[in-house]
Amino acid sequence: MDSPEPDTRAYTRRVVDDELDALFGSLAAVSIEGAKAVGKTATALQRARTVYRLDDDDQRSLIEADRTRLLEGERPILIDEWQRLPAAWDIVRREVDKPRTPAGSFLLTGSAAAASDANIHSGAARIVSIQMRPLTLAERGVETPSVSLADLLRGVQPAIVGETSVKLADYVDEILASGFPGLRGLAGRALRAQLDGYIDRIVEREFPQLGITVRSPTALRRWLAAYAAASSTTASYETIRDAATGGQGEKPSKMTVGPYRDVLERLWVVDPVPAWAPTRNHLRRLSSPPKHQLVDPALAARLLGVGTGALLQTEKAPVEPAVPRDGTLLGALFESLVTNDVRVYGQAAEARVGHLRTASGEHEVDLVVERDDGRIIAIEVKLTATVDDKDLRHLKWLKRRLGDDVLDMVVITTGSYAYRRPDGIAVVPAALLGA
CATH class of the missing domain: 3.40.50.300 (P-loop containing nucleotide triphosphate hydrolases)
Incomplete structure (x- = not known):
């Protein structure tokens, strides 16, 4: 005691x-x-x-x-x-x-x-x-939020205001710096060593403690790297399994990968966003696979061996496992960063967080935050400082389909200002979103 x-x-x-x-x-x-x-x-x-x-x-x-x-x-x-x-x-x-x-x-x-x-x-x-999840941007002290997710969930369409000096490079720094409290303040080799050690402990200690023998630690690490490359996508587990070989050996069997994935979810290292299942409406032909996320985008970046230069495309990036995605790896990891914050704030507001994708892939909404009465906030995450109409088409499609069940529509950006557009859609820099 x-x-x-x-x-x-x-x-x-x-x-x-x-x-x-x-x-x-x-x-x-x-x-x-x-x-x-x-x-x-x-x-x-x-x-x-x-x-x-x-x-x-x-x-x-x-x-x-x-x-x-x-x-x-x-x-x-x-x-x-x-x-x-x-x-x-x-x-x-x-x-x-x-x-x-x-x-x-x-x-x-x-x-x-x-x-x-x-x-x-x-x-x-x-x-x-x-x-409990890693630190949000607000908990890290990056910025003082001016837009409350709880206020958005009340359905009153609050005024959207605020200004931040946080820029794209700062978000890259936060992706790489990790939201694990004990790693805050570390940089360079010391931070990389701690992230490597975290992954090593998962493979070498946590699996055995849960009664799972890892016959090939190298294959498990390759699968984790492939999963990291699939961040913010709904790639099939078969696609991830194919990508895990990377031309370096035989494809791991489903019987091997299945238990690995289950243990990683039990350890909350793999933390997928479930597909949203509407309860108040009749949306049809929705896709059901989860959207893949690791607990912290810093782990994903480390598993893929990328740093600031590779993410900002100022230097050549290492070869990634071949997992198809729309957009850049930085865009995927920025969505991971935002997703962590939205899940923390959504849980505090007693709301559920999912994602929406039609079976054809024609429409998708990055995050759907659902109140207990089934009404929602629809959120798109964009790696951009400005927003144009093409960035809003999925939100507007969902609003046409669901009407008043959509309490608010939000685009989360890397920009400087929070404001509400004439069409009612809120534009919010990631650093200004809070509980």
Whole structure:
């Protein structure tokens, strides 16, 4: 049992802290889930009085000998990396079942989702889970937002104003700098080494801890690079599997790739955006594949070996795995950066985020943010400082089809000004979008 450790670094409040404030005052147990290094433990430590670190072998051994230890100590009790001892979940669930367990008793953090066949209770109605993602641009301190996604979701078409000095080169810097809090401030070789180490730990440690033997680490890394090349596309998994060979050997089998992909999703390293399934209307012939995203575009850039020069096309880029996409790799990674922010802000507003693509590919909308009543905000992401009518055709098509179910339409850009066009569409620089 640990008391929370003093941290000499100042804690920067996260968007998810507002969610925790809303939940933890009423619920006995909350689980914070997400990929390693997104900052779960640091956030949980702001509330915890007693800490059990289950990724510490000595602490875990003591608790395995007497699991009731997890209930001892001043509350709130933080059980960090609970998936290392899956029985911890059921111990908390049973404690929460007791009628006099007060709100704010337990926090759990987990860097891997339980397997679908895991022998643990779901925790439904006892333990509420919230997902944590990397830092948004606002959380990084890049800019002070002037446009609120929550306001857009209210459907009142708020005034869109604001100005930023953040330019395209700054967005490239943020793509490469990573949204993992522990990597902020690193640059050059030190940052590249940390990102390489993150990937190595996933392949060499996290897979074995989840009971999966990686017979060919090189093949898994090639598949990850191919997935990175597919960022912000709906390329088929067969296309990604084909691209993973790169002429360097036999194509990995489906039986090999399938479990790899499942584990990467359980680790939240692969974080695809689901296809939007409308509930209030009769849109037909929609495509159902997810849009591919890694948890952080910095990982995608590192897996592909690209830096500032390659992304800005001022120097020759390494040869990428052959995954078809519209536009440049920078455009895809800029969409990844924006997608992270929209998902963080959408979750805070209790909204779901998906993407829309017709089966023919004639129309697609990068992000659809859906309220609980089924009404939506439609968002296009454009790697451009200015917007013209051709950039808006998919938004206008969707508005014609859905009418008032479209609460607002937004184009997110690399420009300097936030404003609303005469046709009602909001133009918002990525740095000015906030919760």
